[in-house]
Amino acid sequence: MMTPAIKMVHMARDLAIDLGTANTLVYMKGRGIVLNEPSVIALNRQTGEVLATGREAWQMIGRTPGYIVAVRPLRGGAITDFEITERMIRLLLQRVGVSRFTRPKVVICVPSAITEVERRAVTDAARRAGAADANLIEQPMAAAIGADLPIDEPVGNMVIDIGGGTSETAVISLGGIVALEAVRVGSFDIDAAIQNYIRREHGIAVGERTAEEIKMAIGSAHPMPQESQAEVRGRDLMTGLPKTVVLTPEEVRYAIDDVVSSIVSSVIRCLSKAPPELSQDFLVRGMYLVGGGGLLRGLAERIERETEVPVRMSNVPLEAVVLGAGHVIEHYDALKGMFMGARR
Amino acid sequence: MRLLATVVIAAAVVVLILVIVLRSRGASDGVDSFRRQIDALSPEARRPVIDQMYGKGEHNEPRIEPHIDPRPADADNSDARGESTDDDASDQDGAHGA
Secondary structure (H helix, E strand, O other): OHHHHHHHHOOOOEEEEEEOOOOOEEEEEEOEEEEEEEEEEEOOOOOEEEEEEHHHOOOOOOOOOOOEEEEEEOOOOOOOOOOHHHHHHHHHHHHHOOOEEEEEEEEEOOOOOOOOOOHHHHHHHHHHOOOEEEEEHHHHHHHHHHHHOOOOOOOEEEEEEOOOOOOEEEEEEEEEEEEEEEOOOOOOHHHHHHHHHHHHOOEEEHHHHHHHHHHHHOEEEOOOOOOEEEEEEEEEEOOOOEEEEEHHHHHHHHHEEEEHHHHHHHHHHHHHHOOOHHHHHHHHHHHEEEEEEOEEEEEHHHHHHHHHHOOEEEEOOOOHHHHHHHHHHHHHHHEEEOOOOOOO | HHHHHHHHHHHHHHHHHHHHHHHHHHHHHHHHHHHHHHHOOOHHHHHHHHHHOOOOOOOOOOOOOOOOOOOOOOOOOHHHOOOOOOOHOOOOOEEEEE
């Protein structure tokens, strides 16, 4: 039986958090990933009371009565609503055992292109939510650690992290970022592009969850050998009545092409920034794709076709970032030099 | 006067020695901390964390193109990647393979 004192020590374990636009993952020191939930919070619009967080709140998106609002407090990797983000972080930390008496050290993964103001907003939100100390680490660096790339060696490791709101490409060697390119475009922009296309070309309105389902069902960035069409149900903009249309994979590719091109262009820009000595390593070692956006069918082929560099998928694309940050929290003293701001 | 000069010189020597010692220590600290950081990033150090997700023997061998869903063309797309859309199909908005 666990005594209260032992339980308190157990609960005060340090945490690594991947605070993503789409999902929030929490790694607890010595225990591994203990939480993986959508970054969504549902609130009572009238009282401001939190009704649900995570998966439960995600299921409410677009399906709530007037007095409930289900929102994503992060957009493009940045906090759009500080107060709601703080409440969401506090509730998520409570779920993994953090209280006002057990204040752990926290490492949070953030986009590398984050501004000083956004950086402070994230650390303040974590501290107010119960963290004793909050440090930040760049997502591509954490992703490279979590994807098991040999970043301790003097060789070029290239990682492409495509999240919900940001896409970041980094060249890493000897534990440091050599070249970096980030764009505030991610898989939510792909969903939005599908929504806009259906509205414009078929005259029906669909929700963001439906757009995401279309992307996962028939979306691709490059023609694939086995493709099928999808029946899409939405609301006719002219009549207001429910309507069904058939969407082809070619249409979806056309709809999302601008977003995909933007991601591919940022990868090319990062390649062009890399020193020649490291560039040659990419031809042999390839580039590694992580993040939920990297799961889009044909994206690896599309990047490979346009860069002529092999693209490989991490074995743990969704968890790579939090695993990397988890490794940093496990070796906090040795790796604290990798925190944002520590190298300046 | 001579005593004062001696004290000043002695103090200067002590300060000089301190500066030299601290500088050499700072330099070795930099080497040590960099070495510690590189060691902590080695595959051996990362193994316990990575092992939680990867199967044994799969290190540094990420699969190529695992995101390509090999389902047949006539498969029900709504079940792809485990995202069931049964609920949504009956709702106003929804998408499923045709």
